[in-house]
Each structure stands twice: as C-alpha cells, then as structure tokens.
Amino acid sequence: MIKTKNTYVTYEMNILLIVISVLLSVICVLLALLQHYYFIIKLYKKPSIKYDIPVFEDLIPSGKTKFDRDFPLQAVKDYDEDLVLYDLNSVLNSQPQLGQSDSLDFIKIDKATGTDSEVYNTLQAAITFKLSGKNHKALKLFEHAAAIAPENPDVLNKYGEFLEQQHQDVVSADELYFKALTYSPDHKAALINRERTAQVVESLDYNLFKSIDAKNDYLKKRMKLDSFEAVKKQAYYLHIYHTVGIEGNTMTVEQLRYLLETGQVVSGKSLVEHNEILGLEKAMQYIKLLVRQDYIGINEILGIHRRVMGHVDPIASGVFRNENVFVSSHSPPFYEEVPSLMDSYVEWLNSEEAQSMHPVRYAALAHYKLVDIHPFIDGNGRTSRLIMNLILLKAGYPPVMVLKEQREKYYDTLKTANMGDVRPFVRFVAQCTLQILNMYIYGTRFLSIEGESQEGKQLVNYE
Template sequence: MTNVTKTREMNVLVIVITILLSLISVLLALLQHYYFMFTIYKKPTLRFYYPEFEDLIPTDQHKYTALDYPIPSDAHIEDSVLNDLTSALQSDSEDIKISDRSKRKMGTNSEVYNTIQAALAFKISGKNNKAMKLFEHASALAPDNADVLNWYGEFLEQHHDILTADELYFKALAYSPDHKAALSNRKRTAPVVDRLDYRMFQEIDKLKEVLKSRMKLDNFDSVKKQAYYLHIYHTVGIEGNTMTVEQLRYVLETGHVVSGKSLLEHNEVLGLEKAMQYVKLLTRTEYIGVSEILGIHRRVMGHVDPLKSGVFRDEKVFIGSHIPPPPEEIPALMNNYAEWLNSEEAHSMHPVRYAALAHYKLVDIHPFVDGNGRTSRLIMNLILLKSGYPPVMILKEQREKYYDSLKTANIGDVKPFVRFVAQCTLQILNMYLYGTRGLSIDQALDGPGHPGNEVVGY
C-alpha cells in the first residue's frame, strides 16, 4: 500500500512539473514574440515637444509684402526690424574668433622651436599679448606638433580659456596619444568643460522659455519674417552666394531677377526656400528617413542641378584632407544614419546636441556631390523645430569657425562642433529677443519668474 501511494505521488509530481514547464515555455514564447514585435519590427515612437516655433518659417500667404525694389529704408516697419536684427547679429559676431588655419604655412623645426621659446619667454615676463601672438604663429606653423599644441593650451588655460585649451589638448593627443603632459592636462580640463557645456544647455532652455512668453507680441510677425530672410542669406552665403538680404528678398517676393547676379545664385536662393517650406511640413511627421533626407536635398539642389538633386553621389569626393566614404557604401551608411536619427539613443540627448550630431554625421558621410552642408543644416533645424526650439542660422562671418570645428570633429573630438551649434542657438534666441524689443540675455534671465544666473561666456 505504501509503495502504491508513493508511486501515485510521484506521478502527480511529474504531471505538475510538466504542466509548470509547459506554462513557462508558453510565457517565454509570448515574451519573445512581443520583444521582436516591439523592439525589432516596430519603428521607434518619436516624442517631440509640440513644434511651437514651427511658425518661425512663414507660410506663403504671410511671407510676402508689397514692396518695390530697391526698398526705401523708411518704407516699412519690417525694414527697421531687419536692420536691427542684422546689427544685433553683427555685434554678436565681433567676438567670434576666426581661424586662420586655412592660410597657414608649415615652418621648419628650428623656426617653430625659436617661436615657442620666444613665446614662453614673453609668458614668463608677463607680456601676454606678445606671447599669445607667438603661440598662435607657432600653432599655425606646426598644426600637428603635440608639444606646440600642449604649450599653447596651457597658456590659454592660465588665461581662462579652458574650452580652447581642452580642444588643443585633444588635438595634441590625436597626433601623439602617449603625450604625458597633454594626457594629464585633458584629464583635468575634460570634466570642467563638460560642466560648462551642461550649463550652456540649461541657459538655452531658459532663454527658450523667455522667448515663448514674447511670441504673442504685435511685432513678432515682422521679426520672424525678417529672420526668415536672414536665414536664407546666411545659409547660401556660407556657400559663396553674394546676394544681399534685400536682393534675395526681392527675388523671392517678386519672382524677378537681380541685375549683376548669376543664374546659379538665383537658383540657390529659390531652392533653399523650397527646402525650408518642405522642412516645415516635416515638423509634423513622425519619422525622419532616407526618403525625407533625399526630399530635402531634391529641393535644395533642384533648381541648381536637377539631374543630381535627390540622388546619392556615384563618384569619389575629397573635402580638404578629409576623404568621405566611397559611393558604393553610401546607401548602407544612410540607412544606418536614419536608424540612428530615430533611435532612443539620439532622442535621449539634449535636442541641441542631437541636432548638432545629426548635422555632423551627415556631413561626414557626404552622400551628395553638392549641397551636403545646406542639407545637413536643414536636418539640424528640422530636429530643433520638432523639439520646440527656433531654427539656428550660422552666420557668414562664422564660416571659418564653423569649418574648423567640423575639421576638429573629423579627428575625433565632436565637442567643439556641438558647442559651436549651442553658441549659435544662444545667438538666435538673443536675436529674437532683441528683435521683439525684448531684453538682453542677462536682463531676460533677471526678469519676473527668471532668477538671475550668470551667462556662460563662449
């Protein structure tokens, strides 16, 4: 009897265990099914802010004004706004450091050594202006000399330019990875620079909120309309277009040509306007894919080179010392780029950092024969608009600094380029505040509901 009972108990136990194992198997199968459904096959859901600044790109019916050419300086309030915005941007650009590295000449070792010795001697004697000029000269003569870059960085760090110093230490390590002094210096400066960058992102977000509170002012329509023209002016101007703001405005408002300007320059302006209107439509889309990027490029270059607009390049290109990927790799690289654009990794970043990296990554691939810069800047602004920020313009006067930060990114340090885009974001926010007869950056933050904070100087 006892043996029979034990046998029955064993059988029941086996049955129970079998049932439990079956249930576990079913649950694992269901979990696996939903994992693949939601993480592999489903496109990521984008969680952008409501595009509050979408209307900074005017609609067609509100963009045009009945003005004759040339435009009289006192004919319209919008012209006064345009002059004010331009002067605000010019005053901001006065402090911009323009790199002269595109014009540098390589020096002999003895010339570089003598220049550095003289710079160090002036530094010790307290003649900092002369020392600065000699350090600049030495770095221009030997841009890949780790010792020169490190000494120059130490000098700048002592004079409170830790951002540029950190960049120089990185460059020194790029050319000499085991450089002990540069390793020690960057270990010290990198966390400080990260904190400064974080503070700048905080400053951007505060100013964005200030601007949101001023968007309902009566003259804001005039401001955004003129900012629209300035945006086109600087974007095509970086590429070498010589039209003035008034001239391109005349072309867009009347459809007539400007005497003395080439057909190419007219077509660049018309193409960029079409692309900007397309970007405005894309602010409401959920997914930024390869087809959307091709659509932007098709409009940017459609008037300039219809046969090569909206298609990937099929030839090798050389951008200075940077060699972009071969044409056969572009389709796969662009698919990977689109996946990154819509990834959780990208969306978890601060929107300004995300936009800057999106710009750099596309320029690095360089998927088109021409129009890569304009397309990249539009992708950058599409991300900013979708994230609740105004579109950024890079000034013609910032061209050298813009390209220099891209070159630095090419050797592995993308922080200066992200910082440059953040500086441009602060610049555009300040410009809008100025244009609405608002307050300066410091005053805006000291206003009601915005306790005073020191603005990070860059």
C-alpha cells in the same frame, strides 16, 4: 482481441507524442507571434521622448513668400555695405557666449609651412614674453606658431596652457590639448592638462545647455504675449541668405528678397545663385511639413536634398552619389558604402539613444554624422543644416543660422570632429542656438529688411 501490456504502453506513448507535438506547435506559433510583434514595434516604434508643441514652426511662412509689411518693396540697388547683416552681427556678437573664444579663429588646419627652427624660436619667444608679463606679444607669437605648425603637439600644448592661465579660456585650452594628443597620444604634459580640463569643460557645456533651455522657455512665454512679426520677417530672409552664403552665394539680403517676392532675376548674378535660393526656399517649406512627422527616413532626407538641389542639378538631386568625393582634408566613405551607411544613420536618427539626448546635442550630431557620410555630390551642408533645424523645430526650439562670418569657425569645428572630438562642433551649434534666441528675445523694433530704417538703421534694439 486481448490487449497486451505492450499495446497499452505503445498507446500511451503515442498520446504523449501527440501532446508534445501540439505543445511544440503552440510554442512555435507563440514565438513567431512574439518575433513578429517585436519586429513591428521596432520598425514603427514612436520616439521615446515627447516633443514639445513646435511653437516656432510659423517662423517658416507657408505658401508664397510674401509678408504684409509697413514698408514698400523697393527695386534692388547695389550697396557698398550690407547694413542689415552688419547690424545683425553686431548684436549677435555683442552677447557673451559661455566657453566661446575667438582666439582660435586664425588657426588653419593646413600643412605646417614653417621650418623646425622657426617654430622652436617662435615658441621660445612666446614663452619668454609670457614669463615677462607681456601677454599681448606672447599671444601673437603663440598664434603665429600655431598657424605655421598646426600639428605640432608642443606648440598646441603650450598655447593651450597660455589660454588657460592668462585668459581663463578652459574650453579653447581643452580643445588644443585634445589636438595635441591627436598628433601625439603619449604627450605627457598634454595628458596631464587634458585630465584636468575635461571635467571642467563638461560642466561648462552642461551650463551652456541650461542657459539655452532657460532662454528658450522665456522666449516661448514672450511669443504668447508679444508680436514677433518684424523679427520673423528678418529671420526668414537672413536664414536663406546665410545658408546659401556659406556655400559661396553672393546675393545680398535685399537681392534675394527681391527675387523671392517678385520672381524677377537680379542683374549681375548667376543662374546658379538664383536657383540655390529658390531651391532652399522650397526645402524650408518642406521642412515645415515634416515638423509634426515622427519618423525621419531615407525618403524624407532625399526629399530635402531634391528640393535644395532640384533647380541647380535636377539629375543629381534627391539621389545618392555614384562616385567618390574628397572634401579638403577629409575623405568621405566610398560611394558603394553610402546606402548601408545611410540606413544605419536613419536607424540612429530615430533611435531612443539619439532622441533621449538634449535636442541641441542631438541636432548637432545629426548634422555632423550626415555631412561626414557626405551622401550627395553637392548640397550636403545645406541638407545637413536643414535636418539639424528640423530636429530643433520638432523639439520646440527655433531654427538656427550659421552666419557667413562664422564660416571658418564652422568648418574648423567640423574638421576637429573628423579628428575624433565632436564636442567643439556641438558647442558651436549650441552657441548658434544662443545667438538666434538672443535675436528673438532682444530684438523687436526698428527692423527693415532694406537696412533703411527711420530709426537709425538699427536691426535689434536692447531693452
């Protein structure tokens, strides 16, 4: 047979097509492998930050809640005053906190009740007293004006100027300027003021985090040298006391300790109050198990909530809500959106972006984002605070507590975050972190959970 030129061309083209097909197949296989590899890496990627050894995880005792004590457990009595709480607050509040001012505690985020003329006259009177040097009277009038007209941008701006100029409280002033711009984005005076204070506040917040890190490093060194058993005993019960207390539980520290250690009911207290305390203790034990786990997923969040609410509402515990809810002035997302929002939340929670933040900022944002979604019918606040403390423990910081007396400030900063400024809430969590660090650093002596110390009933003694 004679092979023509065309036959050779056809043969070569067939070879070329085969080679090209093989190459394309190899490329497709490589792309599939790369895609699979990328998916696996993205799904199971370890956190980009290296967590410190969680040295404070033993602040949550394991097993049955019972400590070895040098004082007996007494029968529960009714006290006119909770001496333990009183002494703790006096210590925590005595510590100066960078950028914190109590002057905003009175402001309510309710609808304004005053008339325009009353607001105008009050504001003018406040400015007059300010110009005449009567700052105390001016402050009272600014407070009154802000209370009756919390959405008036002129009142908020002028009040902010007063705090900045007369009290050098740039942080609170900046918050007021932001609120003024929330209600009136083109308010010229507030825009000018906010442009000036924003950078100053950012610098103060940076210094606040530096102060937290310095105290935390010092506490870690102290933990290796000194015994903190007495403080740990107090802190564990106080943490439960304040966490449920914010939600309205009326048990005293002595009563909840009696319940947890004896298993006996406390006379005069509701079954729900008993179950809230038992559930929170189980949730704290679960948090301790999660401290050394890298990934925080949906199952872990549901597990926390299941323990928090399991004794109170077994049916609704550990499952997302199936109805819409309303929280004061905030309307959380529709319940149909909750599953997808929680998937996005978990993705953010384990992302490099989130874990590269300062741990206190990361923990505060994790708290806010979850409570903003409000994925459960009840127990959202307790679950959010537990996740916040889980993040802090994983990063080598002690768990923080929000005192019952800080409830108004706590909710006020959450409302401000809902308005678009999350910085006050992050700052509030940072100040709570300083509080607990101060408690551990300065307090080791004369502690009694009953408030019956032989040394003057003093909770924390400063060196």
